[in-house]
Amino acid sequence: MELRHLRYFVAVAEMGSLTDAAEHRLFTSQPSLSRQIRDLEDEVGAPLFIRSARGVELTSAGRAFLDHARVVLAQVDAAVEAARRAAQPSKPTLALGFLTGTEMTWLPKAMQVLRDDLPSIDVTVSSDYSADLADALARGRLDAAFLRQEIGYGLEYRVVHREPLVVLMPNDHRLAARERVRPEDFTGERLVGVTNKSPVLAGIIETYLEQAHISMLREHGVDNLAGAMSLVASTRGLSLMPAYATNLLPWSVVSRPIEGDGPSIDLVVGYNKTNASPVLKRFLARLDELVDEGRAGRD
Structure with a gap:
């Protein structure tokens, strides 16, 4: 089994169609993609999709396989991102993500927690849908994010509000x-x-x-x-x-x-426990201050 099998499988599962996945996500031919999926099913030993005229649907085995396939691909992407960061150690960074709209309240609080470290680090900020933030955390593109407690990404969560x-x-x-x-x-x-x-x-x-x-x-x-x-x-x-x-x-x-x-x-702070960033560790060590802020906001 190779990484391309997992990428092909996830693309088909998310698109719900072999043809659409081949043309719009993978840029390969539909017959070639079909062969790759059959090879994967042979190796797994169980059918992963139910084919019909309307497209494809995951079998129970396919649904179980999907979460693990996503985690494996996310870990590979995270490893690549970690290697790239290590190769350019000019200045420590912290990439923060926010569920769109929550940054108005929580970005100032997060920056206050980081106030002692700000002169020596670069902080980048982005906002997005919660599920997309979880995916970015799993793939190492974000260090921490304020989001919902999304399942299936292998992340750690702390409730702040x-x-x-x-x-x-x-x-x-x-x-x-x-x-x-x-x-x-x-x-x-x-x-x-x-x-x-x-x-x-x-x-x-x-x-x-x-x-x-x-x-x-x-x-x-x-x-x-x-x-x-x-x-x-x-x-x-x-x-x-x-x-x-x-x-x-x-x-x-x-x-x-x-x-x-x-x-x-719940609004949570999510992070990938495999992320070894020392800046992330310092941020998480002071996370109780954010939890206290959230509790004060409820009182």
């Missing part, structure tokens, strides 16, 4: 007159949901609606906060978002807390 979900609605919505939205108020309203690009948030929302026996009209799905606010304003739907969204709302959208035992979501 637990925040409630709030309800976003048009500023003239009938529920805007309430101080808090009751679970029964959701019934019959349109839901501006989130896509699988935010799997942790999507799962929390789905669990809450199911456990509270809330029935909503599910007409839209978005993969970012800006899209949620736009659809809330234009479709007069409701959206459940982490409370930090309140700081980013346009005039046309307002937020209200949920009455009772509403859903919440």
